[in-house]
Amino acid sequence: MKYFFLTLLSLLPLFAVGQSLSDITIEKERTFVGTGLYGFMNGGSDLYLEYGFEKLTTRDIKYKDEKYTIDIYEMSSPENAFGIYSLHTFKCMRADTLRFFNCLSAYQYQAAIGNKYVSIVFQSGSNKAKRNADELLYLYVDTLNMKRIALPLEMTKEIPYSSSIKYLKGNLSISNAQPSLLKWIEGISFSDIWLASKSNTILIYPTDDKNMAKLIERVPKENILKIEDKYVYLKCPKKEDSNDTGVFGF
DSSP, rough: OOOOOOOOOOOOOOEEEOOOGGGGEEEHHHHEGGGGGGGSSSSHHHHHHHTTTEEEEEEEEEETEEEEEEEEEESHHHHHHHHHHHHHSSSSSSSSSSSSSEEEEEEEEEEEEEEEEEEEEEOOOOHHHHHHHHHHHHHSSSSSSOOOOOOEGGGSSSSSSSTEEEEESHHHHHHHHHHHHHHHTOOOOEEEEEEEEETTTTEEEESSSHHHHHHHHHSSSGGGEEESSEEEEOOOOOSSSOOOOOOOOO
16 A cells, blocks of 8 residues: 655744744633543544544634634644544645645634544634734744654555545544445445545555455445555445534534
């Protein structure tokens, strides 16, 4: 299996120079660990736990006369951090412009950096708030020593990757990204699924030969693009539902 390591702009942005945490007023800060996430959100915790959620630090802050909510989710691996990030990124105004996965939308800036998924929500939606969000991310997250994920080669054709590539770990994430896939996956044990939404193709990694054979038997032959030792590359079944907003509507 060939992999492609993400390589983007690696220079530390000049706007991060001269900024410090002392410029930030923290109005509220909370931490949630493991299943304690249920105390923070209703209806979305199970999806995060499916991706190996470990810890959330959420802060309501004021920075340069703008208000922000910064949520930093620590996941069990960089792949899982990208996975939960990938389900929340849609219609990016700007994407993958730095050395990590990032997506800027009207009122939110998101990033997957190492094993962290970062969400910065700004109330005003102003250009100033968007610029400040870049600065805040560099102040709160180490972007220089992060572990990068390896995208399967079949997934590297859709650029930018943010909003196009989805990494799925279980039935909840499949239901969110590609519900029609459940009929192929039911009863089959798998370790990873990569979905390319623009080309409507998917990589499925069954856990063993028995599950591989079961999957190949179930999928219509016209949907099979390639079979390898560890994975099957497929054309997705027809999508049943259109989902062009994130889990929380961003």
